[in-house]
Every structure is written in C-alpha cells, then in structure tokens.
Amino acid sequence: MTEAPTLELRGVDKSFGPVRALSGVDLTVRAGEVTALVGDNGAGKTTLIKCIGGTYRPDAGEFRFEGQPVTVNGPRDAAALGIAIVYQDLALCDNLDIVQNMFLGREPLSPRRTLDENTMEKLALQTLASLSVRTVRSVRQSTASLSGGQRQTVAIAKSVLWQSKVVILDEPTAALGVAQTAQVLALVRRLAEQGVAVLLVSHNMNDVMKVADAIGVLYLGRMAAQVRRKDVTQTQVVELITSGRSGDLGLTPAESTGATV
Amino acid sequence: MSMGTEERVEQDQPDAPHPAEIPSTLADYTKSYLARVRGGELGSMPALVGLVVITAIFAVVHQGFLSAYNIEALVIQAAPIIIMAMGLIFVLLLGEIDLSAGTTGGLCSAVMAVLLLRHGVSWGLGIIAALVTGMVIGFAMGWLRANIGIPSFVITLATFLGFQGVTLILIGGQGSVILPDDTPLIHLENSFVPVWAGWTMLALVVIGYAAVKVSDAVGRRRAGLPAPPATVIAAKVLALAVLGAIFTHEMGINRNLTVNAFFQNRSAGMPWVIPLLLILFVIGNFVLTRTRYGRYLYAVGGNEEASRRAGIVVSQVRISVFVICSAMAAISGLTAASLLQSVQANAGAGNTLLLAVGAAVIGGTSLFGGRGRMIDAVLGGLVVAVITNGMSDLIQGSNSAGYEYIVTGAVLLLAAGFDAVVRLRGRTT
Numbered sequence: 307m308t309e310a311p312t313l314e315l316r317g318v319d320k321s322f323g324p325v326r327a328l329s330g331v332d333l334t335v336r337a338g339e340v341t342a343l344v345g346d347n348g349a350g351k352t353t354l355i356k357c358i359g360g361t362y363r364p365d366a367g368e369f370r371f372e373g374q375p376v377t378v379n380g381p382r383d384a385a386a387l388g389i390a391i392v393y394q395d396l397a398l399c400d401n402l403d404i405v406q407n408m409f410l411g412r413e414p415l416s417p418r419r420t421l422d423e424n425t426m427e428k429l430a431l432q433t434l435a436s437l438s439v440r441t442v443r444s445v446r447q448s449t450a451s452l453s454g455g456q457r458q459t460v461a462i463a464k465s466v467l468w469q470s471k472v473v474i475l476d477e478p479t480a481a482l483g484v485a486q487t488a489q490v491l492a493l494v495r496r497l498a499e500q501g502v503a504v505l506l507v508s509h510n511m512n513d514v515m516k517v518a519d520a521i522g523v524l525y526l527g528r529m530a531a532q533v534r535r536k537d538v539t540q541t542q543v544v545e546l547i548t549s550g551r552s553g554d555l556g557l558t559p560a561e562s563t564g565a566t567v
Numbered sequence: 568m569s570m571g572t573e574e575r576v577e578q579d580q581p582d583a584p585h586p587a588e589i590p591s592t593l594a595d596y597t598k599s600y601l602a603r604v605r606g607g608e609l610g611s612m613p614a615l616v617g618l619v620v621i622t623a624i625f626a627v628v629h630q631g632f633l634s635a636y637n638i639e640a641l642v643i644q645a646a647p648i649i650i651m652a653m654g655l656i657f658v659l660l661l662g663e664i665d666l667s668a669g670t671t672g673g674l675c676s677a678v679m680a681v682l683l684l685r686h687g688v689s690w691g692l693g694i695i696a697a698l699v700t701g702m703v704i705g706f707a708m709g710w711l712r713a714n715i716g717i718p719s720f721v722i723t724l725a726t727f728l729g730f731q732g733v734t735l736i737l738i739g740g741q742g743s744v745i746l747p748d749d750t751p752l753i754h755l756e757n758s759f760v761p762v763w764a765g766w767t768m769l770a771l772v773v774i775g776y777a778a779v780k781v782s783d784a785v786g787r788r789r790a791g792l793p794a795p796p797a798t799v800i801a802a803k804v805l806a807l808a809v810l811g812a813i814f815t816h817e818m819g820i821n822r823n824l825t826v827n828a829f830f831q832n833r834s835a836g837m838p839w840v841i842p843l844l845l846i847l848f849v850i851g852n853f854v855l856t857r858t859r860y861g862r863y864l865y866a867v868g869g870n871e872e873a874s875r876r877a878g879i880v881v882s883q884v885r886i887s888v889f890v891i892c893s894a895m896a897a898i899s900g901l902t903a904a905s906l907l908q909s910v911q912a913n914a915g916a917g918n919t920l921l922l923a924v925g926a927a928v929i930g931g932t933s934l935f936g937g938r939g940r941m942i943d944a945v946l947g948g949l950v951v952a953v954i955t956n957g958m959s960d961l962i963q964g965s966n967s968a969g970y971e972y973i974v975t976g977a978v979l980l981l982a983a984g985f986d987a988v989v990r991l992r993g994r995t996t
Contacts, residue, residue, distance in 0.1 A: 421858065424787055
C-alpha cells in the first residue's frame with residue numbers, strides 16, 4: 307500500500323452552467339484492487355468517469371496518475387495513459403467476430419501491409435485464457451451470437467489485451483441474469499488480480515459488497531466517503547448513498563442537505 | 568439457454584485449457600458450416616441455389632438457353648450490373664444507399680463519348696475523364712452525407728434526377744451518340760479473348776486461388792491455430808477449376824453462325840469483359856477482407872459509435888465509399904456503352920440501378936449495413952441477368968417488358984425480405 311495509487315483525483319469540480327455536478331471530489335484507485343463507485347441516480351457517477359476518461363474537462367482539481375500530475379484533455383490522452391472505459395452499451399460491432407472486435411482500430415499488419423489475422427487470433431486466445439474465460443465457443447464466432455455476459459467478457463478482455471492500467475466498468479452487470487452476473491464478477495476479480503486498477507460503477511449493492519476492496523460513495527456531487535470494504539456493512543453503504551452520511555462516516559449534516567459550504 | 572449457462576459456469580475453472588473450435592476433418596467442417604447456416608449465416612447459399620434453380624427452369628422451358636451464344640449474351644448483359652453492384656456493396660456496407668449510381672454511370676459515359684466525338688480527345692483520356700468525373704461526383708455526394716448530414720437517400724435521389732438532365736443535355740437532341748468502330752472500348756463487350764489465352768487465364772486463376780488458400784492454411788498451422796483441412800481446400804479448388812473449365816470450354820465454341828458487320832468472322836473465346844471483372848473482383852475482395860480499411864467498412868456498418876470510439880475516422884470512411892461506388896458506376900457505364908456501342912440520352916436511367924441493387928441484395932449483401940462481399944455482386948448479378956434474359960425469351964408479345972419488370976421487382980422484394988428476416992434472427996439469438 308505504500309506505492310502511489312494508480313489514479314488519484316483531488317478536489318475535482320465540474321459544473322454544467324448553473325448545475326454543479328461535482329464539487330471537491332476526491333477519489334483513489336489502486337492497482338490490484340477493485341474500487342467501487344456507488345451513488346444514487348444523479349449523484350455524479352457518470353460525470354466523474356467521463357472526467358477521468360477525458361470526455362469532460364473538470365473545472366478544477368488535481369489529476370495524478372501513478373503519482374505524477376497529469377492533464378487529460380481528451381479521450382486520446384486518457385487512452386494513452388492506459389485508462390480504458392468499458393461502457394454500459396458495450397461498443398462492440400455485432401457483425402464482427404470476437405477477434406475483430408478486440409483489435410478494432412489497432413489491427414496489427416503483416417510485412418505486406420495486410421491484416422495479420424493469425425497474430426490477432428493468437429493474442430485474443432491468450433488474453434481470454436489469461437482471464438480464464440471458457441464460455442465462448444470460438445473466437446471466430448460473430449459477436450451477435452453472444453449472450454450479454456459473453457459480450458461483457460469480450461469488452462473487458464479488450465481492455466486487458468491493450469494492457470490498460472485503469473479499467474473503468476460502467477454498470478457491467480446491469481442487463482445480466484444471475485449466472486452471467488456471477489461470471490462477469492469473477493472476471494472483474496481476476497482483472498484486479500492481474501494488477502489492474504479497476505473502477506466499478508454499479509447500482510447493485512450485492513455486486514459491490516461481493517467484489518470491491520474499496521468503496522467510494524457519491525452523494526449529490528460530493529464524495530460522501532471512500533471506505534475500505536471490510537470496514538463497512540451494506541446498511542452503512544446504503545445510508546451513505548441515500549443520505550450522504552452514516553454515523554461518523556460521510557458528510558456533515560450541513561453538507562448532506564445540499565447547502566453550499 | 569439457462570441450462571447451458573449453468574453448465575458453463577461450473578466449467579469456469581481457472582486452470583482449464585481454453586477450447587478452440589477445430590473443424591479438422593471434412594465431416595466436422597461440414598457440420599460447422601451447417602451450424603452456421605442454421606444460425607443465420609447463410610453466405611452465398613441462397614444466391615447459388617437460386618441461380619441453379621432458375622437456370623434449370625429456363626433451360627427446360629427454353630431450348631437454347633444454355634447455348635454458347637446465349638451464355639455469352641448472359642455474361643455481357645450481366646457485366647455492367649455486376650460492376651455497378653460491386654461498387655454499391657461498399658456503400659451498402661455502411662448502411663447507405665446510392666440511388667444515382669445508374670445515372671452517374673450514364674453521365675460518365677456521356678462525358679467520355681462527347682469528349683471523344685466532339686472534342687477529338689483520345690479514347691484513353693476519355694476513359695480517364697469518365698473515371699475522374701465519377702470520383703468527383705462520389706466525393707461531392709459523400710461530403711454532403713458525411714459533413715452536412717443530408718441522408719444519402721435524398722442526396723442520391725436528387726442526383727439521380729439531376730444527372731439524367733445533364734446526360735440529356737450533353738448527348739443533345741439526337742438521342743444517342745454512336746461510338747466510332749475503332750474505339751478499343753467497344754472490344755470490351757464485343758470482342759473475345761483468344762481461346763488459348765482464356766485457358767491460360769483460367770490456369771492462373773485456379774493456381775492463384777489454390778496458392779492463397781494453401782498459404783493461409785499453412786500460416787495458421789504454423790501459428791498453432793486450427794486450419795481448414797486439406798480436403799476442404801482441395802474440394803474448393805477443384806470446384807473452381809471444374810466450373811471454370813466448363814465455362815472456358817463453352818466460350819471456346821464458335822458462336823458465329825452468320826457473318827455480319829458487327830462480329831468478326833469467327834467469334835470464339837470469352838468476352839474481354841471477363842478479365843476486367845476478374846481484376847475488379849480480386850481487388851475488391853482484397854480490400855474488403857485483407858486490409859484495415861476493409862475491416863473499418865464492416866465496423867462502421869455494424870456499429871458507428873463503437874467504430875468512433877475505436878479511433879476510426881467515420882466521416883472519411885463514409886466519403887470514401889461514395890467515391891468508390893461512383894468510380895465503379897463510371898466503369899459500369901463505360902461497359903454498358905461498350906455493350907450498346909453507343910451512349911443513349913437516357914443512359915443509366917430506368918431500372919439500371921434497381922437491377923444492380925437487386926443483384927447485391929440477392930447475392931447476400933444487407934441493406935442495413937455491415938454485411939456484404941464481392942462475390943455477392945457476381946452471383947446476384949448473374950441471377951438478375953438470367954431472369955432478364957430468360958424472361959425476354961420466354962414471354963413474347965406486347966407485355967413481355969411488363970412481366971420482366973414485375974418478376975425482377977418481385978425477386979428484389981423477396982431478397983430484401985429475406986435479408987430483413989435473417990437480420991431479425993441474428994438479433995434474437
């Protein structure tokens with residue numbers, strides 16, 4: 307725990323016109339851990355990950371990557387740092403197969419400037435094997451024929467293939483059944499075990515309590531608390547989400563009512 | 568579904584090896600092909616079956632349908648349709664449409680004819696001018712679609728009408744411009760490759776195809792990946808060789824029953840348009856299947872947002888397909904001019920475009936984007952040509968043209984319906 311966190315945000319502010327979406331948000335995401343980001347609808351989860359991913363530019367705040375201060379001016383900057391966002395709507399092409407999807411936009415070329423299909427297929431197989439993914443029949447099957455869980459798997463494997471240091475998962479289990487949710491959560495754990503810093507955005511308390519090492523709770527655009535999973539109960543987290551505080555944890559009463567400090 | 572998932576979860580052990588689907592024997596390969604067909608990945612099958620069935624029907628009801636003379640007629644009629652369909656597939660892959668491909672081809676051939684006859688430009692320069700005209704038109708339409716955001720349906724409907732007018736003005740009051748007899752362009756559809764050269768070409772094609780297939784398989788095996796079995800490759804190469812040999816042999820028969828002003832004394836060998844089709848096919852196929860650009864076409868057609876997130880510059884891709892489509896339309900227009908040995912004032916109007924779109928869709932290209940191959944244009948173009956040719960022989964009398972339209976329209980609707988159903992099935996699995 308002594309080394310610098312992979313990703314560290316300090317005092318991030320973001321306003322859309324008069325609406326203050328984020329104010330003074332701190333967040334720490336460590337390598338080898340799953341950090342859950344929870345909060346009610348409108349608490350600022352999406353805004354925060356879009357700030358990290360470079361889609362939005364924060365109005366103020368400090369952004370440290372592996373201990374170094376950096377500025378992220380766009381999605382390309384974030385990708386160059388090794389930040390991958392797996393969006394809820396997945397961003398896979400249904401008509402392409404698994405290999406084609408995993409390498410989309412970054413296809414290796416053979417010396418003759420043609421697509422190097424064999425290298426792609428081999429690397430895709432290796433990546434899926436390293437994540438112990440055994441649910442796909444063939445890496446050459448089209449993505450349209452995959453189940454929701456398998457599609458999530460492909461999207462997550464893509465971020466592993468590109469050796470991302472931070473993988474942000476936006477509601478990865480929102481549309482999945484029980485068995486598939488278990489599969490994807492197991493995959494999220496393995497991802498962290500490989501040394502990736504995982505930021506899991508979720509509504510689902512069960513998921514969060516199952517896989518997270520740390521939990522950050524957003525409440526009305528403020529970071530109510532970032533706690534270790536083992537220090538809290540589910541009830542406390544739910545309280546933090548709904549009222550911004552729980553006993554000693556969280557915001558002061560004045561802050562939690564939304565009054566400007 | 569739930570049962571299967573349960574089983575898979577239990578199998579999900581970290582130390583287990585990753586399975587790969589290895590169709591290593593001919594039987595396995597057939598099985599996996601049939602599984603894909605059941606899953607909705609029909610490939611060329613419907614078009615092939617359709618082609619065989621309608622050819623058989625016409626061959627039975629109309630004697631001489633499969634004569635060398637009629638096969639040649641089929642090929643030279645199909646050529647402009649196939650070339651235009653090849654270009655349209657690029658546009659269709661992105662889920663766009665180019666309704667003006669027919670009139671663009673007509674306009675480009677008119678540009679060539681007018682330069683040739685009224686301005687004394689050499690034929691080579693005339694052809695280049697036609698191609699450049701096509702590319703400029705394509706760029707303009709693609710730019711309007713990608714940068715202004717007008718739906719391609721509307722842009723190309725406008726140009727469909729507009730270009731008819733331009734062609735009409737260019738060609739002028741006579742109604743048509745006859746190309747001079749000595750224009751080499753005329754040879755494309757009306758002269759024949761020497762028989763020996765035809766056989767040499769076939770040999771090159773078969774050897775080239777076999778070489779590509781074998782080197783692919785060897786490469787995969789060397790990389791430790793499952794490769795198609797040698798028997799499958801051999802069967803494919805053999806099928807190509809046999810079909811090619813039958814065609815080359817048929818085309819080697821002298822078809823000139825009476826000597827007339829248009830044909831040389833002996834007309835044997837395949838039309839020169841066949842090598843042109845081959846070259847366009849090989850280039851198109853290479854671009855679509857082996858280059859990054861080709862991969863991006865499928866990606867943008869499949870999911871535009873995902874492509875954008877993957878770093879693909881969607882607007883450039885979009886403009887490029889219109890350029891390719893219009894350039895191919897120009898080549899198609901020139902081929903049609905060669906067939907007619909003239910350029911009409913209504914060149915490329917009427918149902919020219921519908922036949923080409925029909926060809927692509929019948930071949931298996933999706934109107935919804937993301938699915939299409941070069942072979943679709945060839946097979947679909949042949950189906951369309953067989954229907955047009957067979958119907959005109961079959962139904963004589965004053966209503967024959969009417970029936971031809973009805974049947975072609977019905978086939979197009981059938982193919983598009985088929986496309987939509989396949990797409991629905993793909994979604995629900």
